Amino acid sequence: MPLIVQKYGGSSVADSDRLRMVARRIAATREAGHDVAIVVSAMGDTTDELLQLARGVSSEPVARELDMLLTAGERISTSLLAMALHELGHEAASFTGVQAGLRTDQAFGDARILDVQPARIADAIAAGVIPIVAGFQGGNDDEDVTTLGRGGSDTTAVALAAALGAEVCEICTDVDGLYTADPRVVPHAQRLPYLSTEEALELTAHGAKVLHRRSVEIARRHGVSLHVRSSFGETEGTWISDDPVATALAADPLSSDPHASVHQHADLEESPVEQPIISGVTHTDDQSMLTVVGAPDVPGTAAAIFAVITGAVATVDMVGQTHTAADTGLIDFSFALPMEDATRAAKALQREQDRLGFATLTLTDDVGKVSVVGDGMRSTPQVSAQLFEALSAEGITVHLIAQSEIRLSVVVPLEQLEHATRVLHGAFGLDAVELAVVHGEAAA
Amino acid sequence: MPLIVQKYGGSSVADSDRLRMVARRIAATREAGHDVAIVVSAMGDTTDELLQLARGVSSEPVARELDMLLTAGERISTSLLAMALHELGHEAASFTGVQAGLRTDQAFGDARILDVQPARIADAIAAGVIPIVAGFQGGNDDEDVTTLGRGGSDTTAVALAAALGAEVCEICTDVDGLYTADPRVVPHAQRLPYLSTEEALELTAHGAKVLHRRSVEIARRHGVSLHVRSSFGETEGTWISDDPVATALAADPLSSDPHASVHQHADLEESPVEQPIISGVTHTDDQSMLTVVGAPDVPGTAAAIFAVITGAVATVDMVGQTHTAADTGLIDFSFALPMEDATRAAKALQREQDRLGFATLTLTDDVGKVSVVGDGMRSTPQVSAQLFEALSAEGITVHLIAQSEIRLSVVVPLEQLEHATRVLHGAFGLDAVELAVVHGEAAA
Structure with missing residues (x-):
């Protein structure tokens, strides 16, 4: 059986x-x-x-x-x-x-x-x-x-x-x-x-x-x-x-012949109109953003800062860099991390401040991360353009960006997180006609 | 160590x-x-x-x-x-x-x-x-x-x-x-x-x-x-x-030389004045008394009744027999058992009533058992006399008696159980001058 x-x-x-x-x-x-x-x-x-x-x-x-x-x-x-x-x-x-x-x-x-x-x-x-x-x-x-x-x-x-x-x-x-x-x-x-x-x-x-x-x-x-x-x-x-x-x-649970519906499913996959590029939009507010402010813009700085951070925490999902205004020869680096990791990374950086030569550190948890995920992204390079357009039309600030083959994540201000999630859900054509009625249980 | x-x-x-x-x-x-x-x-x-x-x-x-x-x-x-x-x-x-x-x-x-x-x-x-x-x-x-x-x-x-x-x-x-x-x-x-x-x-x-x-x-x-x-x-x-x-x-916990106090303890044992015959008096109210009323007083009746009871329950601690008043040729047998066992034994007897030829069964849990225990009983045959004298002086009825080498148990009416316990405790010289202050915990 x-x-x-x-x-x-x-x-x-x-x-x-x-x-x-x-x-x-x-x-x-x-x-x-x-x-x-x-x-x-x-x-x-x-x-x-x-x-x-x-x-x-x-x-x-x-x-x-x-x-x-x-x-x-x-x-x-x-x-x-x-x-x-x-x-x-x-x-x-x-x-x-x-x-x-x-x-x-x-x-x-x-x-x-x-x-x-x-x-x-x-x-x-x-x-x-x-x-x-x-x-x-x-x-x-x-x-x-x-x-x-x-x-x-x-x-x-x-x-x-x-x-x-x-x-x-x-x-x-x-x-x-x-x-x-x-x-x-x-x-x-x-x-x-x-x-x-x-x-x-x-x-x-x-x-x-x-x-x-x-x-x-x-x-x-x-x-x-x-x-x-x-x-x-x-x-x-x-x-x-x-x-x-x-x-x-799954696509046709009532079918008694799975191979018949495989065929049907294969047809669906060939039809991009039916098959959304994005499968889902997730968001999480467990992120913090650590910024190294005013580091010298010389070769090797980024590598040295990275080495310190990756020595202190397991993984850094997202990173960005910004040249400080005017030509001061300084640069800022930002990292998105879970709060506990961000605190540990900040301590490690502080111990090495003299050697690394940066001015200050800022740490905030007033940020969140929203991600769009879909196998269809592989063949659809315009997803990022669509995403930034949708967010910018709603006045949503993007702090950091990260991308995998089938995912695009952005760090946004915490107060814009849920709005950003709804905006992207609509922009990628995922809104249902009827309201969902469910209640949540975390994974145990 | x-x-x-x-x-x-x-x-x-x-x-x-x-x-x-x-x-x-x-x-x-x-x-x-x-x-x-x-x-x-x-x-x-x-x-x-x-x-x-x-x-x-x-x-x-x-x-x-x-x-x-x-x-x-x-x-x-x-x-x-x-x-x-x-x-x-x-x-x-x-x-x-x-x-x-x-x-x-x-x-x-x-x-x-x-x-x-x-x-x-x-x-x-x-x-x-x-x-x-x-x-x-x-x-x-x-x-x-x-x-x-x-x-x-x-x-x-x-x-x-x-x-x-x-x-x-x-x-x-x-x-x-x-x-x-x-x-x-x-x-x-x-x-x-x-x-x-x-x-x-x-x-x-x-x-x-x-x-x-x-x-x-x-x-x-x-x-x-x-x-x-x-x-x-x-x-x-x-x-x-x-x-x-x-x-x-135990006898002398402060002694640093156990063998010295062994000697002392041995002395104590040889002195019956110092060593009470009875170590303790226990009582329990988890007993029932099952009585087979009006069985024929002919050889083999007791054995047949016993066989039925021991076929139904594990052990029978106490048993007694009484000839019915006048010369009716009938006899009563009583057994003390935990209630659950007594019920099971009664059912087994009822199934065999015709063969065994008794008149009725009575079953009561209005009884309790009090026991005196002591190694000293081995060498002191007068313990039972002392026990019955003490109970009878207080008007306490004894339904059944059982004895081992170092224990004598009697079944008494439940309402007299605690009084009987106190009476025997005093009669065998166990009463302390001061009151005990303890609180109970059952074995776990």
Whole structure:
């Protein structure tokens, strides 16, 4: 039987009513003739409550112990969900990350999955038992428990789907898919029926919160088809896949012959009128802008400043330079970074101020980043012109620009961020006729 | 360094204040030059809260899943305690039952420990790390998590102490030891400085709730000295041991030469004036009395009735028979049993009523059991006479009697239970001059 891996986030199992609803949904999937393996996050606010307990006894909890503590959360949600399935007459059994064969590196709190050896899960499925696997956790070679960091349950689900050769990994959450923009900001946002993994990577890396970038990376590497959809109800959500059959199913979910609809989908792709260049617009306000003011405009300055910053923080997404007014021989450099990184970079620069020879540093978090993402950008060089035209017509200032093959991001003043998002959504033809009605859940 | 295993019950770690107090006590033990290994129960009401969650999704939760659920409790308490110790500058690490090497049988919910292979715990101690072991849990050969049932954390502590060759296993709780009677019922009860394991077995089996009978059994079998004492403060509690050195230390904790005080203790034992015949009086109201009324007084009736009852329930502690008034050729049999067992036994008897030929059954839980326990009973046959005299002088009815080598139990009307307890406590010379001031915690 075809195997479906379903992942349910924390708010989908927040109380016993929702747990029972999720159990009914799983039972329905099983009764419809699918094998299923389930991955669950901790219930609702459990993780926050456990963190609060930790803060009650320690100002800076040890990472190993924090992982031991937090993994109690999925122990509770998985066992309760297994009980709820038994109550519906289905055999089910909960498994910790270790029991499910998730081997990780040693990095407590942010461990990477090294491999998945899901023998017990495969055995359970073969025996007609529904396995309920704890998301977000694994075990290292010291037989200690580890957690996978942000988006960990999504990561578990995709890695398990890859190891089990599942047909699809459903990320079940309390929104019904990925949207062309955040519907709370852009009321005319539309649900995206499908995305390439590359588009999904750019969207999740630059503001889309429904699922985590890491899980998309694993899905891309192992060829797992993702389906982001609502935990409650049967509506189709967003398919993320580079597999034409899966995306075709997404384009025409009612078709009983996937290959027929592949053909139809291929037709669509050849028709640029039907296929928008831009798939979505994301925005994020977690950016700060660090500016090195009045550096000497001589060869090597930029390289020296860069070396200091990249020594202090992992990555710098966006950078710009401006010649100071008049011919003073000075130059300014600006960097967009998450606030924590920006503070660390500023400290590193200050320590080297004498050597680098700049005048001052300015640091502001009154900025935001808006990005447009779409596979169609590859063949459409005029996207940047269109973007600047649209923003400038609305009087929106652009501080910095960054570009990948399929993404264009701009840093704008924070108070113009949401307006800029709406403007670009409209300018690239993404506005729906009807208003979107959704509510948000962050990736767990 | 001599190793001390300390077990802390749920109410001793019920909140972050208490967790920090326990951490300070452990740190003090360590700093006084002892190696320590710690066993902890789940915090306060955690287990009840988890059970309530289970009832929210299932009318009859599966045992395997219930164990997965409940073991979340010790994960939380152990990791928090390890964090609290780090905060005090001590290296500490939490370990699940599985990580600590507690291998059990397959009986979810009431598993027996098969063996303890505490390599990781011994390694931690050798490395100067304080191991914090989850009580109440282990793992079976299927790599599933199991729980040990009532008194499970005590059991874990004693089994671990045996496996590590600890000098003593301290059962730290919120009472300061075992008493000659329950101080809530007998205000003049006194703390017992020491008990033989056999006395402790009888007391814990017949009403004393401070620790569980199973842990005493393991301590007895493996020669582990137990010390039941308060989690907070340094007062000596009750030593339970058959080792003369340990009991001598208990008799004279200030002595720096245990063998000197062994001698002193031996002197005491030879002096019956100093050594009370009875160590303690326990009472319990969890008894019911089942009476088979009007059975034919012919050979084989008693055996047939017994066979039916012992086929239905595990053990029958107490039994009595009465000839019905006048020479009717009929006889009554009474049995004292826990209510659940009594109900099951009554059903079994009813099914066989025609064959057994009795008239009716009566079942009442308006009874209680009071027991006197003491090693001195072996050499003092007049204990039963003294007991009946004391009870009869106070007009207390005795329904049933049972006796072991060092225990005498009577079933009395429930409304006379506490009075009977006080009467016997006084009659055997156990009343202290001053009132006891304690508060109770059940074994966890």
